[in-house]
Amino acid sequence: MAFTEEQLRLLGAAFDHVWARLSMLHDRSSDETERIDALGLLLAEQGLITAEQWEAAITQLALCTRMEAQKRNTSPSTDVSEEEITREILSGDGEAFERRRDDEN
Secondary structure (H helix, E strand, O other): OOOOHHHHHHHHHHHHHHHHHHHHHHHHHHHHHHHHHHHHHHHHHOOOOOHHHHHHHHHHHHHHHHHHHHHHHHOOOOOOOHHHHHHHHHOOOOOHHHHHHHHHO
């Protein structure tokens, strides 16, 4: 079964939305990872932390990050969520992502 032009337009808009957000998340994650790695190297070079202490700190950071993410996912937000944008796109608003991105800038 082939897609209609309208369905293709909406699928393209949804793909663009997801791809842009994944790219942004990856860039942010890479930047933060580099900063954390640099901090660990600096602390180790200065003898301020051992490998075991660093590993424990990273484990604690990961735990706190997961807890914050869970809080964010369960608490109401005044911002338009990614799910809302996706819902708008799939409901026929192929311009929802671009409009939200323009609003953010």
